[in-house]
Amino acid sequence: MAAATARQVNIAIIGAGGVGKCFLSQLEQLASRRPSPKLVLTYICTSKKALYSTDHVAIPLDTVVSTLASSTQAPLPLPKLVDFLGTSGSKTVLVDNTSSQDVADAYPLFLSRGISVVTPNKKAFSGSYKLWQDIFSAAERSGAKVYHESSVGAGLPVISTLKDLVDTGDEVTKIEGVFSGTMSFLFNSFAPTSGAGGKWSAEVKKAKELGYTEPDPRDDLNGLDVARKLTILARLAGLPVESPTAFPVQSLIPKELESVGSGDEFLEKLPAFDEQMEETKAAAEKEGKVVRFVGSIDVATKQVKVGLEKFDLSHPIAALKGSDNIISFYTKRYGSNPLIVQGAGAGGDVTAMGVTSDLLKVLSQIA
Amino acid sequence: MAAATARQVNIAIIGAGGVGKCFLSQLEQLASRRPSPKLVLTYICTSKKALYSTDHVAIPLDTVVSTLASSTQAPLPLPKLVDFLGTSGSKTVLVDNTSSQDVADAYPLFLSRGISVVTPNKKAFSGSYKLWQDIFSAAERSGAKVYHESSVGAGLPVISTLKDLVDTGDEVTKIEGVFSGTMSFLFNSFAPTSGAGGKWSAEVKKAKELGYTEPDPRDDLNGLDVARKLTILARLAGLPVESPTAFPVQSLIPKELESVGSGDEFLEKLPAFDEQMEETKAAAEKEGKVVRFVGSIDVATKQVKVGLEKFDLSHPIAALKGSDNIISFYTKRYGSNPLIVQGAGAGGDVTAMGVTSDLLKVLSQIA
Numbered sequence A, B: 001m002a003a004a005t006a007r008q009v010n011i012a013i014i015g016a017g018g019v020g021k022c023f024l025s026q027l028e029q030l031a032s033r034r035p036s037p038k039l040v041l042t043y044i045c046t047s048k049k050a051l052y053s054t055d056h057v058a059i060p061l062d063t064v065v066s067t068l069a070s071s072t073q074a075p076l077p078l079p080k081l082v083d084f085l086g087t088s089g090s091k092t093v094l095v096d097n098t099s100s101q102d103v104a105d106a107y108p109l110f111l112s113r114g115i116s117v118v119t120p121n122k123k124a125f126s127g128s129y130k131l132w133q134d135i136f137s138a139a140e141r142s143g144a145k146v147y148h149e150s151s152v153g154a155g156l157p158v159i160s161t162l163k164d165l166v167d168t169g170d171e172v173t174k175i176e177g178v179f180s181g182t183m184s185f186l187f188n189s190f191a192p193t194s195g196a197g198g199k200w201s202a203e204v205k206k207a208k209e210l211g212y213t214e215p216d217p218r219d220d221l222n223g224l225d226v227a228r229k230l231t232i233l234a235r236l237a238g239l240p241v242e243s244p245t246a247f248p249v250q251s252l253i254p255k256e257l258e259s260v261g262s263g264d265e266f267l268e269k270l271p272a273f274d275e276q277m278e279e280t281k282a283a284a285e286k287e288g289k290v291v292r293f294v295g296s297i298d299v300a301t302k303q304v305k306v307g308l309e310k311f312d313l314s315h316p317i318a319a320l321k322g323s324d325n326i327i328s329f330y331t332k333r334y335g336s337n338p339l340i341v342q343g344a345g346a347g348g349d350v351t352a353m354g355v356t357s358d359l360l361k362v363l364s365q366i367a
Helices: A018-033 A064-069 A078-086 A101-105 A107-112 A129-142 A159-167 A181-190 A200-209 A224-236 A263-286 A348-366 B018-033 B061-069 B078-086 B101-105 B107-112 B129-142 B159-167 B181-190 B200-209 B224-236 B263-286 B348-366
Strands: A008-014 A038-045 A050-052 A091-096 A116-118 A172-178 A289-298 A303-312 A324-331 A339-344 B008-014 B038-045 B050-052 B091-096 B116-118 B172-178 B289-298 B303-312 B324-331 B339-344
Touching: A008 A018, A008 A078, A008 A348, A018 A038, A018 A064, A018 A348, A038 A064, A038 A078, A050 A064, A078 A091, A078 A107, A091 A348, A101 A107, A107 A116, A107 A129, A116 A348, A159 A172, A159 A224, A159 A324, A159 A339, A159 B348, A172 A181, A181 A200, A181 A289, A181 A324, A200 A263, A224 A289, A224 A303, A263 A289, A263 A303, A348 B159, A348 B348, B008 B018, B008 B078, B008 B348, B018 B038, B018 B061, B018 B348, B038 B061, B038 B078, B050 B061, B078 B091, B078 B107, B091 B348, B101 B107, B107 B116, B107 B129, B116 B348, B159 B172, B159 B224, B159 B324, B159 B339, B172 B181, B181 B200, B181 B289, B181 B324, B200 B263, B224 B289, B224 B303, B263 B289, B263 B303
Parallel strands: A008 A038, A008 A091, A091 A116, B008 B038, B008 B091, B091 B116
Antiparallel strands: A038 A050, A172 A289, A172 A324, A289 A303, A324 A339, A339 B339, B038 B050, B172 B289, B172 B324, B289 B303, B324 B339
């Protein structure tokens, strides 16, 4: 072994949006702090532009955002990208910072060529169960690694904790929590443990103004984002859940507003339905409880569900603040008091943190 | 590479007490579930007995506890054990399930010979700063790994979370929490958020009867166990804390009872000092708060301290239950709402779980 041969790992990145930019900044810091392995960015693209050279020359990290913005190169089609990365002669990690189903669908191809994948993209792990199986069997066969901590709870140690519980032989009996920063914010304001809280439609409007919702708030209120996260956790806990629509998911979009044209029109018409949510809140208050939007997985009965539930004021789920997530793992070893992880479950920097720490885990194994 | 050559990793274990027995059971399960790498137990000892053969023959895991109990072999002196393990020709992991300072002092020797170490033993990481440096520089040089998740908060993801935060470039500003299951139980009963709570001396007695304290409860009440955990976390956060006695640690042992002979005599005389604790509790109540025994690390001001503090009833530290630990990480990325990890921080099974998951991390890197 020649001491002079510095170990090198190539990095390819798809996506340079909110999370992508935060990741690039963390990657630059990382590369400057750690001399080994040498991290070499050889490919980066958005949906429209790309940066790479056929001889895999390193793209400077300090100027990559502006260089990419002014690039005239188009992204490589995914099968071509697999070939490009697979022929570099160096170990390679693909970082998918998109939420694209197309990129997710190509993971088995990347992995089968020995290219490891780290990503916050939920689509691959919450799509069809076949894709899930294809991903992990491709990784198993080639020895490439696949990590996706930020697909649930952003940088919070949720996936890694669940994997550790399962891999060490604990028996996970139930997982319960608030998995959406948007839903957390909405219910902590609408039905706080002290004080009256605002009108439902007003809280949704405020959340949108603060940037806590998707451009169309219905993309949060339909519960699908939470259902995707539950699908991932249920599968890791051993339940072969077929898809995020294979179990009951309560949508908070009034039927009458499902098909109105725009998010703005939806917000305009939402006040007419405040009464429904007020009743739900009042019913909980009558029992001395508050209402929260939660997901739960009962492993023994194989029941997965997403929707409104009532909680005692002293319950950690009721006491949540801001837009925090909380995830409780009930297991045989932990008994009646669950292992709880809590904190910000959304945001560019903390999501990118999960991606960066996944990258470090991959590097420790392949480099 | 011959496909027929199954990868093999040798395991050596020191300690077969409460945690040690739970670990053996998890190891047996693990070895039967995962065909690769093949885990081969080649050495195990308690302080009095040992099991090994000069040609490193595998010790059957299903009968090891009884075989060890009836063994007539004496443990190898530590330097001899290093030689024994270092000459096996296989990659080796030492699992130290003791709380022995002697074993901890030998980690640099094991690591320098390429033997990885996983352990819940706090002594190595909370002893002198020189030992800390020797351990990590020996590992750095040889490439051997050293993991110690269960040295703080048992199996809770505390060390791994802090490392991830630091390694991905987050700035940890403060760490605060309840780090002792015993102290948690005592204060949750003595000063509950609702109800009156019992007398201090009665709660200490009850905790001892339930097996929640050391044989002499003063070994919990002196705060040293918490100080050791804080030392470890502070060092991981970048503060070169010299030792667990290098910062203020409040002891809950009345001065007059420090030198009474036995734990039982201590318990007999403790009621005479209930008034002091009653006053502390009343002072907190006057402010609408409860008193808790916490540790905190302020990274910016480099202040580490252990002792009683007052908390609002709605604070997660006040709302803790049973003998749970809670650890809050305040960082630049997470802002005003910390990343929180909570759950059982003591007990054989959950402590062994941290050791087993550390072993899995080492295996993923060396095998």
